[in-house]
Each structure stands twice: as structure tokens, then as C-alpha cells.
Amino acid sequence: MKTIKLLPILFALMTLTMASTCDSDDDNNWTNPNQNNVSIAQVRNTAQDGSWRVVYFYDTDHENTNHFTNYGFTFGQDGTLTATNGTNTYTGSWSVTNSHSGDDDSGHNSSDVDFNIGFSTPANFAELTEDWHIVTYSATRIELIHVSGGNGGTDHLIFEKN
Template structure:
């Protein structure tokens, strides 16, 4: 009998996905930490307020600047575990500008609380580890 990391997960995946979606939609967020392959780039998002809308749109606003993308939470159901604590992906997509394109990824969830969402991703290209943290405003 083989030992699989999924054996320890007794919680239904749909509950985790739904809870994560509800938490993200529960208010406005700011990026408090963004490490892109050992480079702290948090300052690229200073002043932006992020809203995760129920229709899948993701809106970042800073004064008169509005940047729109998409988001979702899905069951990745794969063996490509990048070090996250579950097989649930927090997907973010921005087509532009370049700083926001860097956020586009299928992030692994480290933790989700009512006031903080912590994500990680191991880059396929250079193998660097990225970290992204949203905190509720």
C-alpha cells in the first residue's frame, strides 16, 4: 500500500474552494508581500486596492488608475505540488501592465484566514519560489 499526501486531507475539496472564494469576495485587499524569485517587489503594488468579484473579475484600483483581470479558485487535481498545503489553486490573470502580468499564475495556497491570503508558486523556468500575500483592508 502506498502512502499518498492526499490521504491526510479529510476535508472535502469543494468546501475548501468555496470557503476560499467566500473569503476573497468578503472585502477589499492589499498586497502586503510579493517576492518574485528572491526579489521583493511588494512596492510595485503600493496604494492598490484589490477586489475579488463574484463574477470572476479582479479589479485593482489606485486613485484614478483601474486595472482589471480575472481570478478563480480551482481544484488542480495534479501531482505537480509546488510546496503548497493543498491541491487547490488560486488563479490570477492580468493581461497588462507588466507588473501585474507578474501576478498571473496558478498559485498554491499556503493559508487563508478572514484577514490574510498567503500564496506561493515555484517558477517553472528558473525554479525560483514566489510568494504573494493579500491582507484585508
């Protein structure tokens, strides 16, 4: 008889424990399951090795890849990012950092590696200015994503080696 009375209490305790450990907004946050395997030094070395081109750029609600057609991007060891098409040259900055703060726009609350890009002009290049999260990278491809905290839009940027 005592066992029967304890079962509802045990069930209620288990339900409360499980409910308190769930976080309803986890489903809306992008996470990189391989983020712990990302080496800042490896990403830096990969980016610095040669010239890259933008093969895909999606800004919140539209594709803008054509803004970067024929531009080669060079990631300098001094943090300088140079984009040139033979006629025009634009200079910005870049870095790869470990972000522990959780206060970035994407809603992440754990440590992650950011691929930071900064251009002040022209406007098309300034759109690349973000603290991008690394989706994946290899010797020939770097895929990045940024989730805006303002409007919740998602930006995608993919570089491929020239």
C-alpha cells in the first residue's frame, strides 16, 4: 500500500526535475556541434594561405553573392583583409577569436570561435562586417554563419580558395 502512494510522488518529482532542466529557446539557437574542434591557429593559417573568393553571400533575406564577383580576398598576417578585382582594392580587417562572453548577437551563451570581418566601405563590403561563426572549414573552403540579434535574420558567407 505504501508503494502505491509513493509512485505518484516519485512521478511528480521526476517530471519537475526534467521540466526544470529543459530550456525552451534552445531550438531557436544555431550551434556548431564541431565548435570544440575548431583551432584558432588552424583557421588563421588556413585563411592566410592564398587568395579566396566569395562563392555565396546571403544577407538576411536575399542573396548578394554578385557584389563580390571577380574579387580576390587576402587575409594578411597583420589582420588586414584586402579585396581586389584588379581595378578596385578595398581594405578591411579580420581576426579569429575565442568568444567566451555569450553576449554576441546570435544568442550563444557558451564559448565559441568567431571569424571577425570588418570593412567600412563601400556599402556592399560593409555588409560583410560581422562576428561570424565557423560552420566548417578546410584547406579550400570556409563556411560562416551569423544570426542577427536585432531581427533574427541569418546571414551566410562562403569563401573558396582561388
